[in-house]
Amino acid sequence: MMEVVRLNELEIGEKGKITRIRNRGEISRRIRDMGVVPGTLVEVETKATLGDPIEIKVKGYHLTLRGHEAADVEVERIQGVK
Amino acid sequence: MKEITIALAGNPNAGKTTVFNSLTGAHHHVGNYPGVTVEKKWGRIKHGDLRIKVVDLPGTYSLTAYSLEELVARDFVVEEHPDVVVDVVDASNLERNLYLAIQFMEIGVPLIIVLNMVDLAESRGLKIDTTRLSKLLGVPVVPAVATKGKGMKELLDVVVNLASKKDEWHPINISYGNELDRHVDELTGMIQKSSLKIDHYPPRWLAIKLLEQDEQVQKLVRNSDIGEDLLKRADRLERHVRYTFDDVPEGLIADHRYGYITSVCREVVQRIMDERLTLSDKVDKALINRTFGPLFLGGIIYLTYTFVFWTSEVPVSLIERLFGLAREVATGVMPDGLIKSLIINGIINGVGGVISFVPLIMLMFFAVAILEDSGYMARMAFLLDRLLRYFGLHGNSVLAMIVSGGISGGCAVCGVMATRTLKNPKERLATILVSPFMNCGAKLPIYALLIAAFFTASEARVMFALTILSWGFALLTARVLRSTLLKGPHTPFVMELPPYRMPTLKGLFIHMWERTWHYLKKAGTIILLVSIIIWAMSTFPKPPEELVSGISGKEKAQAEVSYSVAGRIGKALEKITAPLGFDWRINIALMGGFAAKEVVVTSLGTVYSMGEVDPEASGVLSERIKREPNWNPLKAFTLMLFCMLYAPCFVTLAVIRKETESWKWTGFAMVYATVIAYVVSLVVYQAGRFLSIGM
Numbered sequence: 001m002m003e004v005v006r007l008n009e010l011e012i013g014e015k016g017k018i019t020r021i022r023n024r025g026e027i028s029r030r031i032r033d034m035g036v037v038p039g040t041l042v043e044v045e046t047k048a049t050l051g052d053p054i055e056i057k058v059k060g061y062h063l064t065l066r067g068h069e070a071a072d073v074e075v076e077r078i079q080g081v082k
Numbered sequence: 083m084k085e086i087t088i089a090l091a092g093n094p095n096a097g098k099t100t101v102f103n104s105l106t107g108a109h110h111h112v113g114n115y116p117g118v119t120v121e122k123k124w125g126r127i128k129h130g131d132l133r134i135k136v137v138d139l140p141g142t143y144s145l146t147a148y149s150l151e152e153l154v155a156r157d158f159v160v161e162e163h164p165d166v167v168v169d170v171v172d173a174s175n176l177e178r179n180l181y182l183a184i185q186f187m188e189i190g191v192p193l194i195i196v197l198n199m200v201d202l203a204e205s206r207g208l209k210i211d212t213t214r215l216s217k218l219l220g221v222p223v224v225p226a227v228a229t230k231g232k233g234m235k236e237l238l239d240v241v242v243n244l245a246s247k248k249d250e251w252h253p254i255n256i257s258y259g260n261e262l263d264r265h266v267d268e269l270t271g272m273i274q275k276s277s278l279k280i281d282h283y284p285p286r287w288l289a290i291k292l293l294e295q296d297e298q299v300q301k302l303v304r305n306s307d308i309g310e311d312l313l314k315r316a317d318r319l320e321r322h323v324r325y326t327f328d329d330v331p332e333g334l335i336a337d338h339r340y341g342y343i344t345s346v347c348r349e350v351v352q353r354i355m356d357e358r359l360t361l362s363d364k365v366d367k368a369l370i371n372r373t374f375g376p377l378f379l380g381g382i383i384y385l386t387y388t389f390v391f392w393t394s395e396v397p398v399s400l401i402e403r404l405f406g407l408a409r410e411v412a413t414g415v416m417p418d419g420l421i422k423s424l425i426i427n428g429i430i431n432g433v434g435g436v437i438s439f440v441p442l443i444m445l446m447f448f449a450v451a452i453l454e455d456s457g458y459m460a461r462m463a464f465l466l467d468r469l470l471r472y473f474g475l476h477g478n479s480v481l482a483m484i485v486s487g488g489i490s491g492g493c494a495v496c497g498v499m500a501t502r503t504l505k506n507p508k509e510r511l512a513t514i515l516v517s518p519f520m521n522c523g524a525k526l527p528i529y530a531l532l533i534a535a536f537f538t539a540s541e542a543r544v545m546f547a548l549t550i551l552s553w554g555f556a557l558l559t560a561r562v563l564r565s566t567l568l569k570g571p572h573t574p575f576v577m578e579l580p581p582y583r584m585p586t587l588k589g590l591f592i593h594m595w596e597r598t599w600h601y602l603k604k605a606g607t608i609i610l611l612v613s614i615i616i617w618a619m620s621t622f623p624k625p626p627e628e629l630v631s632g633i634s635g636k637e638k639a640q641a642e643v644s645y646s647v648a649g650r651i652g653k654a655l656e657k658i659t660a661p662l663g664f665d666w667r668i669n670i671a672l673m674g675g676f677a678a679k680e681v682v683v684t685s686l687g688t689v690y691s692m693g694e695v696d697p698e699a700s701g702v703l704s705e706r707i708k709r710e711p712n713w714n715p716l717k718a719f720t721l722m723l724f725c726m727l728y729a730p731c732f733v734t735l736a737v738i739r740k741e742t743e744s745w746k747w748t749g750f751a752m753v754y755a756t757v758i759a760y761v762v763s764l765v766v767y768q769a770g771r772f773l774s775i776g777m
Contacts, residue, residue: 021333026148027574032336033144034576035178040340049372050468053477053575059177062366062579064464066471069574 003077008054008070010044016075017041023072031069035059042075085126085133086245087162091155091186092170093179094141095457095580097198100228101170102138103592105238110136112596119502119741120154129238132245137164143178145185146332147298149505159191160282165245167191168237173203173210173225174581176351180343187221190253190284192244196237197225207355215350220254229586253284258338262331265319266290272315276308292316293323294332362581366461370579375465382458383484390445397441405434420621428617431684433610442523443493444598450485450500451593455585460577467575473557474564477575478503479513483556487520494518494734498741499597506573512563514738515751516556518730521548524679528725531683535704536715544719552726559758612677612732620648620670648673662724662763663717672724678731716776720767727759 010016018040021028035058036042045055045062052067090105092098102110106125115122123138139158140151147153159167167186171179186193197212216223222240226233257263269289283302291299293316303309323331369378409430416422453459459481467477479501480488486497497517504510521529529548537544564570625645630638643649644666651673652666659669667686674681687703707713729752730738739748770776 021329024330027576028330029144029146029148029332029336030574030576032333032340033146033181034578035181035340037337037340039337046366046370047372048370048465048468049376052468053464055370055464055579059175061175061178062581063576064460064579065576066467066574069576 003079004074005077006071007042007044007056007073007075008067010042010075010077012044012046015041015043015078017078018073018075020074021072022074023069027069027072031065031073034063035061036063036073041078084131085135086165086241087135087137088166088168088241088245089137089139089159089162089164090168090170091139091159091182092141092196093143093172093175093182095578096141096170096172096175096179097228098138098141098170100586100589101168101196101198101226101234101237102136103589104228104231104234106136110138115154115158118150118154119743120150121502127238130242132242134238134241137162142182144182145189146294147296151505153298156189159186159189163282165192165248166194166241168194168196168241170196170198170228173197173200174206174208176203176208176210177340177343177347180346181339183219183221184256184339184343187219187254188256188284188290189287190251192247192249192251193221194237194240194244195219195221195223196228196233197223198228198233200225201227206360207353207357209352209354211350211352215346218346218349251282251284253287255286256339256342258335261326262293262323262334262338265293265323265331269293269312269316269319272308272312273303276306276312289316290335293320294335295320360581362457365582366579369458370461370464375461379462379465382453383488386449386453390442390449394442394445398438401438401441402434405430405438408434423621424614424617427621428614429610431613433613440598440602443496444594446485446493446496447594447597448590450481450496451590452585455583455589455593457580457582460579463575463577464579470557471572471575473561474509474568474572475513475557475560476504476506476509476573477577479509479560482513482517483520483553486517487522487525488553492520493522493524494520494730495737496597498734498737501741506570508564508568508570509573511742511747512560512568514741515563515747515754516560518734518751518755519552519556519559519727521552521726522679524731525725527680527683529722531686531704531707532718532722535708535713536718548722548726551723555727555758555762616648616674616677616681618647619651620646622646643670662720662760662767664721664724665712668721672728675725676729676732678733679725682725714777716767716770719776720763720770723766724759724763727762728756729753729759730755 004019005016007016007018018036018038020038021032021036023031040058043057045057047054053064054067054070055062055064056070057063090098090102092101102123102125106127109127110123110125113122114120120140125136127134127136137158139155142149142152142155145152145156147156158164169183169186171183183193183195195215197210197215200210203210210225212223212225222244224233224237224240226237228234258266266286266289269292270286273285273288283299288299288303292303292312295316300313303312306312320331323329323334327334368374371378409426412422412426412430416425450459453462462480462484463477466480470477470479481503482497482500484492484497485500486492486494494517497520498514501510501513501517504513529545533541533544620643623646625642629645630641633641644653648670649666652669655669656664656666659665664672671682671685674685683703686707729735735748735752738751739745742748
């Protein structure tokens with residue numbers, strides 16, 4: 001089952017596959033430069049104390065970004081993976 | 083002997099600095115790229131019969147025109163035309179690291195890839211076929227472990243080999259998909275047919291950048307004969323792409339670059355082990371845990387300070403004793419007179435106060451280098467970003483504020499330098515402006531003196547309150563600045579959390595020494611000058627004989643000070659400072675504090691006719707002040723607040739000038755802080771008097 005959600009809606013430990021990047025301008029460029037591109041797998045590793053920023057694992061390394069910016073990244077939630 | 087230039091590039095945390103250090107040793111120079119605050123390092127080495135100049139480019143993930151670092155790296159490569167670009171790549175993180183390499187290849191520079199940390203990659207179960215990688219990319223690939231110096235000689239051999247060929251640049255063409263390729267070709271054709279010749283920029287690269295709406299390239303072509311035409315066409319194509327793909331061209335281009343890289347990686351990377359949690363991941367499970375992360379943060383900061391103060395205690399007191407000895411010798415051997423007074427009061431006391439702080443500052447830099455090199459600093463920013471964003475700052479502002487004295491005892495000089503990690507000029511400026519509010523090491527003797535005199539019953543509580551107040555003032559001021567003078571959007575917080583790494587001792591020492599030398603050079607000269615000026619101001623003019631004829635010793639000294647320029651200014655200022663409860667003697671001390679805050683204590687000592695007072699051993703002076711009839715706890719507290727907030731010391735101002743490259747902001751930093759100090763002190767003192775608190 002494929003369910004498209006926003007990246008910041010994934011719980012800690014959940015994985016997803018990036019389907020679309022809706023951010024624009026500088027932030028679009030920066031996250032893509034860091035490897036957040038469609039087709040890539042991401043896993044939410046942790047969230048900071050106040051729930052923001054979040055840490056994701058992408059292309060084998062750890063990346064942090066704010067919830068606000070993660071909200072424009074659409075992912076397909078991958079079910080059954082913890 | 084022939085000399086060639088190589089540029090060292092790479093992602094942050096790819097080990098670029100380690101490669102640079104192990105290539106050039108300690109023989110390198112630090113400066114700024116002209117016109118920008120990005121640090122430039124370079125060094126010269128010899129290899130065979132060739133002299134090689136190694137220029138360290140700023141660490142970047144990409145070569146867009148968004149950040150200063152990226153622009154600097156790109157400009158250097160295209161305009162300075164280095165003979166070879168060496169791209170340091172983290173082998174355990176190949177996909178993302180190759181993204182930069184691909185962009186260098188698109189410009190066409192002669193490129194060498196250093197595959198760094200191959201040992202780490204292997205321990206994580208990755209095997210990389212370097213020969214195959216080299217063949218696929220058409221670029222020499224040198225495996226290396228820079229921390230152990232492995233692969234460095236091979237690298238230099240390849241550099242020499244490549245440089246001797248003196249090839250033309252060969253930009254590679256990556257396909258961005260049919261539609262986009264057509265647009266790129268169209269623009270490339272226009273550029274090639276035109277008379278537009280922009281030095282070394284390959285036409286296709288210019289076309290790509292125009293499609294990406296790269297502002298710098300737009301400016302570059304605007305003034306050519308087909309400039310307007312070209313920009314209009316690029317604009318139309320860009321809109322078309324947005325319409326048909328519902329995405330921006332630069333996004334699609336990035337996606338295709340990564341697509342290409344993924345296909346290359348699939349062929350050269352072999353996973354020989356399943357992915358496991360690395361030790362670094364396990365450590366992070368605790369250190370940035372939602373609940374325990376902040377606790378660890380507090381603990382680690384506390385430990386850092388304990389370490390710095392514990393280790394610096396002996397060297398600091400040693401240097402102080404040395405200066406004490408110098409003072410004694412000078413007192414003993416020199417005849418009384420102006421020269422003696424200049425050397426003892428002006429030079430030894432003034433410079434000594436600053437030099438004795440050098441071990442503390444060195445160790446502070448050392449500790450900061452450990453936090454940075456180990457990778458923990460990035461975690462601190464991660465943990466605190468949310469809180470700081472509320473006040474208009476950025477996660478990375480934390481470092482500057484803590485180093486400045488966020489936990490009492492730092493130094494704003496180091497803090498201001500530490501703001502370089504902030505990319506957004508407004509967030510950076512706001513951080514620079516509020517960092518001096520923190521309780522730096524020089525303010526501590528002032529607090530110690532006044533607390534010992536008036537708050538003996540609640541020492542710890544007052545100290546804690548001062549810490550909280552300094553954070554409060556800094557954060558609130560930041561918030562005000564960011565919504566008025568420095569209004570602007572937040573910068574995105576997109577940051578890599580690098581794996582924890584054991585810092586190398588060599589790297590730490592180089593880091594520490596670079597910054598300490600900066601401090602010594604800039605600080606030493608200014609402090610010396612200011613010490614002499616202040617000495618002169620409180621010595622001249624000499625009072626006429628009849629004024630001091632009947633008195634001697636300390637009373638005479640006091641009369642002389644009060645007659646001097648400094649004394650007169652102090653008295654003139656009483657009109658302004660009387661509402662704060664400050665008399666002319668405090669005014670003189672505060673004037674001295676402009677040079678360095680420690681001077682407040684020594685000056686108070688002088689004007690309260692106690693002769694030389696050691697700022698660390700202020701017990702006697704505190705007894706004396708306590709007995710003064712016009713002193714009370716309220717006045718002491720007001721003075722502490724004033725000292726916390728008013729103008730940063732001269733060394734800090736010099737660094738602010740250097741970092742902001744603006745006299746205007748330097749002046750602002752001095753004036754606005756003093757105004758805030760005045761207003762806050764006024765409110766506190768008058769409210770205290772009205773409510774009869776601490777009278």
